[in-house]
Amino acid sequence: MNALNPQTLKNRHAVAQVAEIPVGTHKIVKIPTLSREIEIGVFNVHGNYFAYRNVCPHAGAPVCQGKVCGTTLHSKVGEFILAREGEIIRCPWHGWEFDLLTGEHLVDEKMKLRAYMIETAHDQQNDHLESFPIETEDDIIYITI
């Protein structure tokens, strides 16, 4: 299922079926490279997919095994506004919050999760029609690495 992209010398890996990762869930997949196996968290946030390396840039924790949650927005003193449910992941070690939409730490935006290109497509090995504009549950999620 892996296809070599001759321009970038990157590999496109089929990592899951769309049906496996419904909205609001995520899956940790393993992609073999020449030297080692890389763990990547694949997140479906409001129907959009995001792929992040399962290594926290802060201290090396398996960040994608943290809790997916919301957070408090900037507010007035003494006020708590809980929002962004499902858009934040909290690292399981030190509790740092990362924005799943950007990969950025909520305090220091330069501290970012390592992101990968992710796309969904119809599995063309099993179907010879050229294009399927509407995503179906049979589609495949690909990560290019």
Add this chain to the structure above:
Amino acid sequence: MDSDQTSNKNKRLLIDTDIHNGIEASELLPYLSGYWHEWVKTRGLGATSAFYTSPIGVMRNDAIPPKGGAAGSDPQFLVEHHIEKNGIDFGILTGSGILTISLQPDVDWANAVVSAYNEVTKTKWLDADSRFRGSILINHSDPQFSAQEIDRVATDKRFVQVVMTSASPRLYGNRFFHPIYEAAARNGLPVAVHPGGETGGISGAPTPSGYPSRYMEWHNILPTNYMAHVNSLVCEGVFEKFPNLKFVAIEGGIAWLPHLMWRMDKNYKALRSTTPWLKKLPSEYIREHVRLTTQPIEEPDNHEHLLQIFEMIDAKNTVMFSSDYPHWDYDNPKMALPPLRGELKEGIMWRNAAKLYNLGEYAK
């Protein structure tokens, strides 16, 4: 670099940000209503003392005025003995033996005392020498009254800050105190705290694990209370709520601040969702809003180490010289600090205080 730092090179000043002017209880009488006269005569000032007394004495014997009375209680002698002798251009008066009035359980008595005392500061001290600047004493146990008192006294621009004891049954970020900060900010005045009352009156144990045995042990550990207050002020959002407010940590030491800033920043990176009103790192609030005074300056064997601490806390913008005259651990302005140069020297010896208190070229 500020343009004023180049244009005013020759106008170096010396500003002492902690001078203890003494007071006798009887001096309050003209400013107290009749009801309280008997109280003064029988109970004195009513400011409660800490358990701990120094066996070597808190007051310098050489600071006792020739005419007698408490050290620092005679304005003319204080001018001769300290202001003139050291070439001090401005001296911030912080009071003596009365700061702990906030720890008096009777808030009505404490309110009466602070109002009378502020009048004494005005007529006995600020009128005596144009180099003196006053601190508005408040009773922190009654924040609403304190706010009124700040509004009342602040009309005299020779008062340049609000002062209260660092000893308190509550941490200073607590919203109980916010009316004080609101009034100070409204009048463009910093709020200063001064140590020494810890264990007095309604304040609690000076450490979360209880009571030190002796004065030395107690005095060593006073800065933990400063850490607790600064931490509380930042975390409770006081500087977000009152963005113009400055907080002056008098006589609480300096070298603990890098640790506190780093620890707060580290925790904020994990726990910011619990203080969503904070918009930047805790250390940034501290650098912008907290000022520290030097005395009793830490004296490491290698004075380079203190200069490194100064660098860590941006001392050229945050630290102000203080002598603590006439107390036993007085810092001589000519000898106490390691050799300083350039902006660091200017900032510590006068510029930071001049900016904060609107003195010299910063006078409004």
